Amino acid sequence: MRILIIITFIFSFDVLADVIIVPPSDNAQERIQEALILANPGDEVHLTSGTYSIEDGLSLDIDNIILSGEGHENTILDFTNQMTGAQGLLVTSNEVMLKDFAIINTKGDAIKAIGSDGIYFINLRTEWTGGPKSSNGAYGLYPVQSKDVLIDGCIAIGASDAGIYVGQSENIIVRNSRAEFNVAGIEIENSYYADVYNNIAQHNTGGILVFDLPDLPQQGGHHVRVFNNQILDNDTDNFAPEGNIVGEVPRGTGIIIMANSDVEIFDNDISGNGTMNIAIVSYSYEEAINATDYYPHPRGIQVHDNRLSNSGFNPDMDKEIAAIVKGLAKQTMPDIFWDGVLPLSQMIFGQPNEDRLVLMDNVDSSFMAIKPIQYMLSIPNPVTRDSIDFRGNIKPLDAVTIDLPSRYND
Amino acid sequence: MTKKVATKICIVFLFLSCNIYASVNEEAILSDDYPNTLSEFGFFSDQAKQIPEVDVLSYSLITPLFSDYANKNRFVYVPQGRTAEYQNNDVFKFPIGSVLIKTFSYKKMNVNNSEKQLIETRLLLNKKNGWDAVTYVWNEDQDEAFLNIAGKTILTEYFDESGMPINIRYRVPNKNQCKECHLKNDSLVPIGPKPRNLNRMVHYSDGPMNQLLKWETMNLTAENHEDIPAVADFTNSNESLDKRARAYLDINCGHCHSKTGSANTTGLYLNLNESNKKSIGIFKPPVAAGRGAGNFKYSIVPGNPDQSILLYRMISDEPDIMMPESGRAIAHQEGIDLIREWITAME
Numbered sequence: 001m002r003i004l005i006i007i008t009f010i011f012s013f014d015v016l017a018d019v020i021i022v023p024p025s026d027n028a029q030e031r032i033q034e035a036l037i038l039a040n041p042g043d044e045v046h047l048t049s050g051t052y053s054i055e056d057g058l059s060l061d062i063d064n065i066i067l068s069g070e071g072h073e074n075t076i077l078d079f080t081n082q083m084t085g086a087q088g089l090l091v092t093s094n095e096v097m098l099k100d101f102a103i104i105n106t107k108g109d110a111i112k113a114i115g116s117d118g119i120y121f122i123n124l125r126t127e128w129t130g131g132p133k134s135s136n137g138a139y140g141l142y143p144v145q146s147k148d149v150l151i152d153g154c155i156a157i158g159a160s161d162a163g164i165y166v167g168q169s170e171n172i173i174v175r176n177s178r179a180e181f182n183v184a185g186i187e188i189e190n191s192y193y194a195d196v197y198n199n200i201a202q203h204n205t206g207g208i209l210v211f212d213l214p215d216l217p218q219q220g221g222h223h224v225r226v227f228n229n230q231i232l233d234n235d236t237d238n239f240a241p242e243g244n245i246v247g248e249v250p251r252g253t254g255i256i257i258m259a260n261s262d263v264e265i266f267d268n269d270i271s272g273n274g275t276m277n278i279a280i281v282s283y284s285y286e287e288a289i290n291a292t293d294y295y296p297h298p299r300g301i302q303v304h305d306n307r308l309s310n311s312g313f314n315p316d317m318d319k320e321i322a323a324i325v326k327g328l329a330k331q332t333m334p335d336i337f338w339d340g341v342l343p344l345s346q347m348i349f350g351q352p353n354e355d356r357l358v359l360m361d362n363v364d365s366s367f368m369a370i371k372p373i374q375y376m377l378s379i380p381n382p383v384t385r386d387s388i389d390f391r392g393n394i395k396p397l398d399a400v401t402i403d404l405p406s407r408y409n410d
Numbered sequence: 411m412t413k414k415v416a417t418k419i420c421i422v423f424l425f426l427s428c429n430i431y432a433s434v435n436e437e438a439i440l441s442d443d444y445p446n447t448l449s450e451f452g453f454f455s456d457q458a459k460q461i462p463e464v465d466v467l468s469y470s471l472i473t474p475l476f477s478d479y480a481n482k483n484r485f486v487y488v489p490q491g492r493t494a495e496y497q498n499n500d501v502f503k504f505p506i507g508s509v510l511i512k513t514f515s516y517k518k519m520n521v522n523n524s525e526k527q528l529i530e531t532r533l534l535l536n537k538k539n540g541w542d543a544v545t546y547v548w549n550e551d552q553d554e555a556f557l558n559i560a561g562k563t564i565l566t567e568y569f570d571e572s573g574m575p576i577n578i579r580y581r582v583p584n585k586n587q588c589k590e591c592h593l594k595n596d597s598l599v600p601i602g603p604k605p606r607n608l609n610r611m612v613h614y615s616d617g618p619m620n621q622l623l624k625w626e627t628m629n630l631t632a633e634n635h636e637d638i639p640a641v642a643d644f645t646n647s648n649e650s651l652d653k654r655a656r657a658y659l660d661i662n663c664g665h666c667h668s669k670t671g672s673a674n675t676t677g678l679y680l681n682l683n684e685s686n687k688k689s690i691g692i693f694k695p696p697v698a699a700g701r702g703a704g705n706f707k708y709s710i711v712p713g714n715p716d717q718s719i720l721l722y723r724m725i726s727d728e729p730d731i732m733m734p735e736s737g738r739a740i741a742h743q744e745g746i747d748l749i750r751e752w753i754t755a756m757e
Binding site: 030033034036037038055056057059060061082083084085086090092106107108109114115134135137138139142144145160161165167168213215216217241242243244245285287290 | 700
């Protein structure tokens with residue numbers, strides 16, 4: 001075995017752990033893969049500076065491993081010539097930390113973690129270096145069906161679906177990260193308890209999406225806080241392959257909330273988004289009709305204390321939702337839009353109080369909601385533009401906390 | 411008789427009984443470590459010719475998984491005196507110490523030459539803590555196979571039915587990749603030897619016999635009194651199109667695409683027991699398919715195979731589009747033809 005085991009050190013709980021160092025080489029894939037299979041729980045696999053050219057996907061299935069590099073500009077796993085593997089790196093184990101390296105130009109997703117209980121992405125970069133293209137892989141950072149997901153200080157560029165995508169997961173923090181030139185910058189889908197803060201989402205098609213979709217093992221996405229983010233100038237044409245839900249996202253959308261419950265959007269700077277800054281919509285596709293245990297409408301959405309400006313100047317008329325809003329909004333596109341779609345009984349008799357959309361103190365924002373019954377009956381001007389009707393008391397959602405294993409707290 | 415002599419006789423007896431009944435190295439099977447060579451397990455009386463020991467039985471599946479047109483020799487070993495149990499709709503419950511052995515090979519020359527290039531021999535070992543997967547890669551001299559943990563790329567060729575050589579970049583799976591397909595509810599399990607996929611006549615050296623009956627007569631399995639169904643042979647046009655297609659999807663996709671498999675994130679379930687039309691893919695939109703969706707809206711559009719994501723991903727050989735994700739580098743034309751016919755005939 002040509003892997004050098006050169007450093008051992010002692011953790012606070014007296015377990016001997018190895019640092020297995022893998023330098024770049026001609027057969028880097030085999031060397032790294034071998035290390036990731038032969039490592040013992042508690043070990044660190046360390047990739048030194050340099051570019052590793054890799055043809056076959058890597059995978060990690062051992063708990064409590066650190067896979068580290070020497071910075072996302074220095075340790076680069078280059079999959080430009082990838083021959084096999086639906087992703088660059090697949091993680092299927094628990095309490096895994098990935099930090100300080102880059103994965104570029106994978107054929108499919110860059111890093112996927114499935115079923116991980118404790119997965120920590122720290123200071124990573126995932127990028128397709130040829131700019132936005134539909135031939136780019138779908139996701140940059142892609143934890144799914146995972147618990148205790150931490151994404152901190154990462155950069156995601158050029159994904160043909162979402163740069164940072166957290167799906168069907170629970171207890172999630174996405175912070176201090178930058179997502180740009182993706183179709184969706186950051187997407188939280190079918191997930192429970194997520195905090196998304198201190199991020200920059202710019203030059204994507206849509207900045208931050210909070211979605212819930214039917215017919216999945218985990219649905220009923222709820223309790224998501226999106227705060228203190230910069231969601232700016234999302235001006236890239238939608239380049240998602242058709243058939244994917246994000247293919248419907250209009251260029252120039254800041255935030256879209258679709259069919260989620262209990263979402264709090266606050267203290268964000270949202271500006272320069274040519275279609276609109278915030279859209280709150282139902283999942284209005286026919287699939288929702290027969291779906292079991294699925295609620296297709298947003299409820300318990302609170303939008304407050306955001307700084308909104310400069311939107312609607314170039315709506316993406318190729319996308320249905322943008323065309324509808326533009327058609328109804330006439331000259332003034334709204335910063336905040338709600339499609340108003342509710343279960344029929346609620347459209348007639350009103351929503352339960354706790355389900356109502358609440359809008360408070362969104363500086364300089366304009367608003368529009370569709371009145372769906374009037375809309376369906378083709379009554380002229382079936383909208384309301386008055387956000388005063390949506391004032392209410394903010395009920396702050398609890399913060400998400402993730403307890404890192406003690407060895408990761410340094 | 412002195413104690414010493416008795417011990418000696420005992421040892422001789424044990425030695426003899428070992429030779430007669432237990433050529434297979436049970437210690438190697440149960441050990442946490444893997445022997446460096448395949449021959450240390452002692453599964454074969456002639457390993458290079460793939461002739462098994464008397465207590466290792468060759469078997470075949472009615473509809474097998476496609477693996478880049480590789481030939482597969484399958485063998486099963488169950489420890490003496492123990493038997494595998496029938497499980498409804500599932501793989502046999504094999505006792506600890508059992509092994510499933512599968513050797514992948516390609517014909518070396520054209521159709522008239524039966525000489526094979528052995529590529530790898532994969533083992534599923536049922537240890538005390540459950541099933542474990544490991545593979546052995548054959549050397550150039552074809553006289554031994556060596557332990558491989560991290561996977562390997564083998565550039566080789568195979569000959570198609572017309573005798574044309576086709577280049578292939580064969581991937582020996584690493585340990586993790588074994589698990590990707592063989593995982594069910596977080597434990598590793600065999601996929602192939604379900605009674606329904608073994609239930610057919612096979613020609614043995616002592617004549618034809620139903621495979622399940624043969625397993626019983628060899629005491630690999632306990633006697634069974636229930637009716638066992640049989641899956642369709644996907645190549646047998648006397649079987650119904652639906653049965654053939656579902657049998658094919660079950661063995662090629664259903665191990666991951668089931669409620670308990672690693673692709674359950676997708677909500678697409680292709681195992682034989684699934685009856686919900688949408689879960690099988692009919693008018694089911696993709697979830698996180700990326701380019702795999704191929705600009706199409708649904709996994710299956712009845713009557714329209716060329717708008718169906720399922721077929722699109724079977725045809726592709728690009729890593730982020732093709733299905734299965736691993737285990738194949740080229741498309742399976744016979745499978746594609748079958749699924750095309752199946753979707754076309756759907757209403």
